[in-house]
Structures are given as structure tokens and as C-alpha cells.
Amino acid sequence: MNVTSTVHGEPCEPVLQPLWQYMKAGQEEILLSPYLLASFGFLTHVLLCAPFLVLDALGSVCERVQGWRIAAGSGPPPPLRRWYDCFWRLLFKYLTTILPATAVVQMLRSPNLPDLAPSCWQLFVEVFACFLLFDTLFYIWHIMMHRVPWLYRNIHQLHHQHQIPFALAAQDASSPELLSQLLLALGCASVVGCHPMSEALFHLLNSWLAVEDHCGYDLPWGLHRLLPCLGGAPYHQAHHSLYSWNYAPYFTHWDRLFGTYYATVMDSRTENIHQLHHQHQIPFALAAQDASSPELLSQLLLALGCAWVVGCHPMSEALFHLLNSWLAVEDHCGYDLSWGLHRLLPCLGGAPYHQAHHSLYSWNYAPYFTHWDRLFGTYYATVMDSRTE
Template identity: 40%
Template sequence: MSGSNSSELRVLCSSGQLLLQPLWDRLRTRDALTQSPFFPVIFAITTYMAFCLPFVVLDALCPWVPALRRYKIHPDFSPSVQQLLPCLGRTLYQHVVFVLPVTLLHWAHAPAFLPPEAPELLQLLRHVVLCLLLFDAEFFAWHVLHHKVPWLYRTFHKLHHQNASSFALATQYMSIWELFSLGFFDMVNVTLLGCHPLTVLVFHVLNVWLSVEDHSGYDFPWSTHRLVPFGWYGGVAHHDLHHSQFNCNFAPYFTHWDKLLGTLRPCPSQLGDETPGKAP
């Protein structure tokens, strides 16, 4: 019986690997790009901008399309050009001036290696979930520390709170120390777990999307926190409360650490008010 179960598991794993192999083979044929020392920075900026752009368009349309306001957490707020440009400028500046040199040094020390085989699907999913949970715990500890120690807050984290009402391009409006801290957590986690390069790409894409969604200011019926059951995932309204009240909801994604340490503050929708866009 146990031998039969083992055989079924091996078949399932092989099927998962075969499912991802065509995608991985296609990526490997573009090794001039994917193995380039410039790829990580190009990938990071492109992914971030691709996720921010739809929300920038929605913010531009919002004054002219009243129906959109019912999904905004702050219906009367739309970021101005004077708010958008500094956020965009800081993101590009920090990636070019700081992130790119560090990436080049890392590549010179350990050039990218792309194995011929794709990861198993179940392994990819497991590693992505573990990376998210580890990142959530690490950033929660970092975040609480930078709010509780006044010098750390003033020096490193205050910049991110300059925009009380969040918008997508404000996601990476942060000090270089904060940006490197988040990047360090990412790198350590995928290294400790021995993640396949395809898993790393999937995790980074998902992580960027979740962080942009958390700062977007839009609470749609299909937003991530509405899709995850039992209130396990905080989401955009949850994170907006942190930006407006400062002393709650420190975890970036999930709610268990805030629950355990008594810093969780439910958003109105979690208290039974299902009206999107209603201010807390």
C-alpha cells in the first residue's frame, strides 16, 4: 500500500515538473537576457512598473468615473503629479545608483546558473508559500522595531509614511536602507530554502504584486484579502489602517503576528461593513 502511494506521489511530482518544463525551457533559450548581470534590476523595475501602471490609470480616471470611487478606501483622494513624480524618480534613482552596482558585484562573485530541469509544481508552490511566510515574519519584526525606536523611525522609515493616503507608486517610496533590508530578506529566504530560479522569479513577481496592491488604495471584490479565508490575509484596507494610525497592523501580508502580539486592528470590512471605499 505504501509502495503504491509512493509511486502515485512520484507520478504526481513528475507531472508537475513536466507542466513547468516548457516554460522553463523557453526562459533558458533567452539566456542572453536571464543570465545578464542587468537582468535582476531590469526585471525588478519592469515588474514593479507593470503592476503600478493600472492603478495610476485608475487614479487618473477616478475624478471622471464616479463608479470607481466606491472601490477607493479614500474616495476623495487622487495622487497629484507632484506626488507621483518624486515616487517614480526615487524608485528609478535607487535601483540605478544603488541596487545595480550591488547586483553587478554579486553577479561577478557568483554568475547566474540555470539548471536544465524545471522545479516540480508542488515544490514551487511550497517554496513560494514558505518564502511569503518568512518574509512576513522578518518584515514584521523589522517594521515593529522601526516604529518603536524613534531614531530608527526618523532616520529610515519616516520617508515611507510621508504619504498618509497610499497609492501604488508610493509602494517603493522608501529609504535605501529599507529597500536593501527588504531585498536582503528576499535573498536570504530563497537561498536558505534552495529555491529553483523559476521559483525565485515567481516569488518575486507575487511579492511585488502583493506589496503594490497593499498600497494601491483600491479595495475590489477580487482583492487578495477577500479571496483568502478566515481573515488570514490583511490586504489593502488592513495596511491602509497602518498608514493612517501608525501603531497597528505591522505585518505586510498575513495577520497572525499582529494577532499574537496584540497589534491587529480590523478594518471596517472585517467588522461587517462591506461598503468599499468607506473611510475608517
């Protein structure tokens, strides 16, 4: 796997081989030290937080930085005193718990340093696999800490003292929780069978994502803006504010699948297309198509594509477009009409169903039928469903 190509029948060294040799040269004792993991974890966390300390300092004087602060009552950046207190709490926990515990774990692991570096593909696959596994295991563990009262009180509650988190607070948790996260990360790297270079990169990126998730800023260069599969700081700050949503640390697929996903009032990645339509918190009939040009065009292309895939007769296609328009108008009309189609066909949501979407944003995504929302846990019923009263 490390051999990427051959020249005259002889294997070529991996591209990363010079870097790996430089890391190993005269430093094997350090790389194999049982204290390296805790030291690396603490130092990288503090260094990665430094840029956000600068942003917090600028936040009180620079309007541009203030504009990056996540809305919904996040308030001003934390004062320097909170950073100072948090730093000493973290240092104490690392020295008294994390350092000795990880030293024992490292001695039991007995890591070795292979001669060859990983190939670039191997590095990517191993790091990505570690993230997927860690995200899954932490999602389960995080839900347990919230749903089991004893675990929440004794392990997780300390981390939730920060309703509006800041970068350094990413690791401001109880010693058992810090240790559990570190053991989860180590376990993922062991299960995947990572090369030491892949494992180091995984721990580095893991620390960066945790810091970014807690930073309190929706930065224009945030990874969640580049990779839609990531939740980012807005996603995790919603967890700190609401407690019962967005349990996964980085990716959003488990929360979406199990109905624990909560979107902010307007997801920053969709504001360029969908925000215009949501100016109508209480919609009316004509507003069914009051959307941005890209969104209107996408809806028309979707409808045309469906008719083309099905192979509709022109008369069938015309009737489909007519009924599609009528259902959109009825969904946005603002009236729970006694002759509404949703009263005749229980599979349809109707105006009450769609108005709940405009009011709550994170529920009832399907346009007409309700089965997908029910299946994926995004269905929200009104207080009294008009069809059952």
C-alpha cells in the first residue's frame, strides 16, 4: 500500500518518506515517549486556540469581527479572565489525570515506528476512517451522557457551564470526560490500524475541529462552509444552547438520521439561495414562488426532470405541473380550509404542515407528502392536527 509506483521494476519511496525520515531522525525516543500524547494534545489545543483569542480581543473594537459572531444572543466575546481561568483548569486536569492515564495506555500499546511512510492515499483513507468511526462512537457516548442523569451530573454537566462556548472551552470538561474522548480517539486509530503519521494528523485535525466548533464564530473560511457534511460552530453552539440537539461532534448525518438535528434559524450555507423565501414566516398564497431566481430555477428543473424520467405524455406532464402549482399555492395560503386536499388525503401535509416549516425552519421539509419527514424524524405536527380533532 505504501508503494505508489515502480521505476525499472524497483519500488519508489512514498512521497511522504522524506518528511517521515526527518521526523524519525534522532527523535525516536521522543516519538515513542509515553508522555508524548498528553503533551501533544495540550500544546496543540492551546496553540490552535491562540487565533481565536486574538479574534476575541478584536471583537470589542472591530465591527467585521463582531459580524462573525454567531447570532441568537451570543453576546460579546468572553473576557480575558475566562480564558485565564479555563487555561489553568485544563493544565491541572492534564497534569493530574490525562498525563498519567495516557502514559499507561501508551506503554500498553507498545507503538513502533515503521521504516516506510504512508502513501498519500493511505494517509487520507486512514484519517477519514478515524473521523467517521470517532464521530459515530462519540455520538452514541454523547447521547448517553445526556440521557442518563448520573452520567450527565457527574461527567458531562461541567462542559455545559458554557452556554455560549469559546475556543479554549472545547476541552473544559470533567477529567473523566476528557479521558473518555482521548481513549475514543486512540481506540479509533488502533481499530483502523493507522500509521503513526496518519494518527498524528488525525489527532491534530480532531483538535482543530473541536476548537473551531466551540469558537463562537461563523467564519467565512470555516470548514463547514467548504464541506457541507460538517456542522461547524453554528451547529455545535445550538447544542450548547438547546442541549437536546446536534449530538455528533463534527458530521451531521447521524443527527439527521435519528431526528436529533437542529438547524439554526438560517443555515449560513443556504442563505444565498433559500433565505429569501423564508422572509415569509407567515406565508400567503402568492409567496409560494417568492424565492430567489436560483431556487425558482432549481424547482422548475426538478419538475421537468421528473416528467422526463417518468416519460410522461405531454397531457400528463401538463396536468402534473398544474397540480404541482396548486399544491404549492394551497400549502402557502395560510388557511386550514375545510375542503383542503390534506383533509381528503391523509398522506398530504397541507397548509398547517408547511406553515410549521416556515415558523420553525427545522421541521417538515417535504413539499407535499409527509412520509419522508416521519421516516427521518423531521416531522412536526401542530398542537391539534385538524384531521383528528
